[in-house]
Amino acid sequence: MQLNDEQKVDEAVERRRFLGLTAAVAALGLTATVSGCGSLGGDAGDVTLRLVAADYDLTGGDTTKKYWNDLVVAFEAEHPGVKVEVQIESWDDVDRKVAEMVKADKAPDIAQIGAYADYAAAGDLYAADELLSIPVQANFLAPLAAAGEHKRTQYGLPFVASTRPLFYNQSLFDDAGIEPPTTWDELAAAAGKLKDNGVRTPFALPLGPEEAQAEALMWMLAGGGGWTDGTDHYSVDSEANVKTFDWLKKNLVGKGLTGPVAPGKLNRKAAFAAFASGEVGMLNGHPSLLKEAAKKGVKVGQVPLPGIDGRAKAAMGVADWIMGFKQNGHRKEIGDFLNFAFNDENVLKFAGDNDLLPVTVSASTRMETEPEHANLRVFLKTLPDSQLPPVGKTSWAKVSENVKQNIGKAVTPAGRPAEVLGSIGRAATAAENAE
Structure with a gap:
């Protein structure tokens, strides 16, 4: 029938x-x-x-x-x-x-x-x-x-x-007399105190080509945005996403709080290795990093990712x-x-x-x-409400590669977040339309 x-x-x-x-x-x-x-x-x-x-x-x-x-x-x-x-x-x-x-x-x-x-x-x-x-x-x-x-x-x-909560080096935090942040402003203030206390990389921001699409999504979600909108169409250069990268450029990168390697050149593997060696104050972490840090005697603290005014409304899932x-x-x-x-x-x-x-x-x-x-x-608590990249789109592989190669430019001294995200967004929409 x-x-x-x-x-x-x-x-x-x-x-x-x-x-x-x-x-x-x-x-x-x-x-x-x-x-x-x-x-x-x-x-x-x-x-x-x-x-x-x-x-x-x-x-x-x-x-x-x-x-x-x-x-x-x-x-x-x-x-x-x-x-x-x-x-x-x-x-x-x-x-x-x-x-x-x-x-x-x-x-x-x-x-x-x-x-x-x-x-x-x-x-x-x-x-x-x-x-x-x-x-x-x-x-x-x-x-x-x-x-x-x-x-x-x-x-x-x-x-x-x-999922990816915020990891911090407990010993470096204790030495600087700071508590784990719950908002972006607190995160920037903590990074500033770590820098004043001699920490080489207060916050590691890996926007290099290894996994920039994931690092970017974590920040976008914390800022109320994401790769797609409520209709599942790409919204790379949404107002929320542009504001997020404006904040990163002004409050972390521009103030020298992301270490000696430019975020667009820093890959996740190198950031994780530096954290496990005790050289990084904070980064967005992954479960596999816990064992590596423990092997080298680094005491790791974990808290949910901060958002603009409090805990991020959504965490990234993978x-x-x-x-x-x-x-x-x-x-x-x-x-x-x-x-x-x-x-x-x-x-x-x-x-x-x-x-x-x-x-x-x-x-x-x-x-x-x-x-x-x-x-x-701490990872389990955020997983049921997490948001994943748009992996169900056949265009995502192409869009993701574009992000990996280019999104780090948004936080360079000469970079304009609206222009960089706009360029990526236009290419994403074209790829989506070709699906």
Whole structure:
């Protein structure tokens, strides 16, 4: 029976309502245990799934490989007839290698990588509701599920996430007699006192080409803006964003509070290394930095990002993605594997081992109460209300690259934030219109 447009809308509304109810159940710790998804269909007989995944081990070890090997052994024991072959690649290579596989008509069945939108737009991926049971799909944290949508259908399944609170060097703050800031004015005042106390880089502002699009978004959100507006169209040069970069230029960069390296030349990796070495007073931090700082004896304080008049109304969230490719036709088996991978034990194991955040309501609830994850609680508090970059847009990769190369110019001595953001914004709108 063919559904008319009104019936299709009603059906979609009912499904979303059910997903919302199930998410509420999950939040109470009552999420159903899922072992397979037998109603999804698929070919009978032995099947081998190929999984390509990114390496999260920052020390060059094999913890990522061990995680997937252990998960595969457990999954195969419950699903006779299905084998999973895992290929681990570095973050430097994994996105490119998957792209090459897809271009050569040799797509993996499952890829755990940094972006999904191009594959979704090309029709290469299964939608989330073609793979996951309703309890599993409903258990994703809302902002992460929304960020996984391309044209209102979820294709990207969040794998792990993080947020970025303000990190500060507790010893440097104690020496200068200052408290952690809660507003932009307090942040600038604290940075000034750190400078007066001999701190080389009071506030590290990495707007270099490594990850400027993320650093910029954190400040935009704190200033009431963002990359997109309420209609999900680019608004790079909005009044709020221009005011934010005017403030950065005048109150931090212009007063010599961002250190000897110009923000447009400073990459996140270098900023983090300097913080871990005790040379930086404050920066917008990442969970992985906690261990590195602790190894070198730096005591790290964490507070939510300050906003103009108080705590920022929204924090930036970041997610990595896992997805199922259609090419080999293994929908049922891919679904079985992903439903298994998203149980609480597996989600918590990977997130906890890598100082990252779980992507599901039930696993997040557990992490909040388990003492071994106490250092991640400040990140967890901001994740449910976080905003992610517009990763569901196929234009975002191009826009993001433009941002990386150019947004640092907005805070140079000769830079004009309105002009720099306007140029990026016009290019973004053109790229969006070409989608």
